Amino acid sequence: MVDEADQGGEARKISVVVPCYNEADNVIPMHDAITEQFAKALPGYDYDIIFIDNCSTDGTRDKLRLLCAQDERTRVILNSRNFGQFNSPFYGMCQADGDAVITICCDFQDPVDLIPKFVHAWEEGHTVVSAIKTNSDEGRVLRLLRTCYYKLIRKMSDVSQIEHFTGTGLYDQRFIQVLKDLDDPQPFLRGIVAELGPANRKDIPYRQAGRRAGKTHNSFTTLYDAAMLSFTSYTKVPLRLATIGGFVVSAITLLLAVVFLVLKLLNWNQYAAGMAPLVILVLLIGSTQTFFIGLLGEYVLTINSRTMKRPLVVEEERLNWPADRPRKGEGPRE
Structure with missing residues (x-):
């Protein structure tokens, strides 16, 4: 593969969106790991890293401010409160202006070395590249329940749902525009990709590791919300x-x-x-x-x-954001 920058053209830009909530021990290592991937594996690409914080209370925001002061490529969106596990990353994706947008969790459960694989698949012509968990360090019982859930929802839904897909992956800006046009106040990205994603989607298998640091934010309530949202959105x-x-x-x-x-x-x-x-x-x-x-x-x-048509999130503040990049649905910021 030959990068556009190597041919003398303008470098294509990749925006990496990192949703976070109480990840004080992970945001700086995640930033450094992403930066290292672009320096070593993708030197011909322009990029920025967009952290969208869901109202953390553990010092995550202080670390994000520090990153913004040290790296002009780091952008931060601070939500006014916790808007849930679906709205916040979806909103962050809609704010990105890269030629392609990559989403990855801040807890290192999704390997950062997937990023070059995503980009290479994108350069081959795939509009959406999905990361599929083929194995993980989670308990066998929980994985069995997830597998049963995915098989059940696939049988019950008119849309062929993607098993063990959490949303991590790469999305061409053309598909990001589809997400923006949806105007859905309760988006379920996994179902949207399955329903509206292109035929040339590519799946990349990976093993999900355990969290690098901190405690999981998933609970029975969040898992139940995810299950019910998919059932009520995609099954009759x-x-x-x-x-x-x-x-x-x-x-x-x-x-x-x-x-x-x-x-x-x-x-x-x-x-x-x-x-x-x-x-x-x-x-x-x-x-x-x-x-x-x-x-x-x-x-x-x-x-x-x-x-109700409520907004996906309400922003409290933006950090290190270029003045010429408007928010979704707004005119240029003054």
Whole structure:
């Protein structure tokens, strides 16, 4: 592969977006590792590093200010509060102006040496390059649950979802423009890439390492949010099951009601006596209704959040940002 800079042309620019939250021990090593990759493996490219901080409270912001003072290629967006694991990186991608945009986690679980592989695949003509976890240091039970989830969502969705894809990868600026045009206040990047990504997408396998430092920010709540967002955004099967299940339960209860009425009219007390059948019937109906109402509530919650048209994030401050680079949806900054 020959870089444009080696041919005498203007160097193509790569923007590396690094979402972070309470990563005080990782932001400086991550910056240095990215810089080293471009110096050694991609010397013919221009680049910048965009950290988008989701309102860290552990000193991460002090480290980011230090990086900005030392390196003019480092840009920082400071969010006014924590806007979640999906909105913040998506917003950061939409602010990048590189010919290609790379996203990578700040905890070093995604190897930094993937960056040259992403760029080489991009130069081969691939508009989107996705990093796919083929193995990881996470527990076997958790990985098994993830695998089952991916297989389930693939079977239930009209869109062929990408297994073990977390969003890390490279995106050509043409695809970034697609993301900007979506105007989705609750974007699920993994599903968007699967649904709207180009046919020439390339997947690069890798082994996910453990965190370099700090504690994971994933919890049952964040994992549940991710699962529900993908289900409610890309599947109709649960709603269809709710409809079919409702019809089936209604038919069963109507049949049982007729049976009990006939038994009562025939005075077959030995069959119709007692409250146990009635209690069981009421519990069956109640539990079924509660489950499907909760399921419908998840869909309504997703619809509600999308119709509110709230901003992806609210910025508190930008650091080291060129004055001629406007925010998404705004005119040039003064």
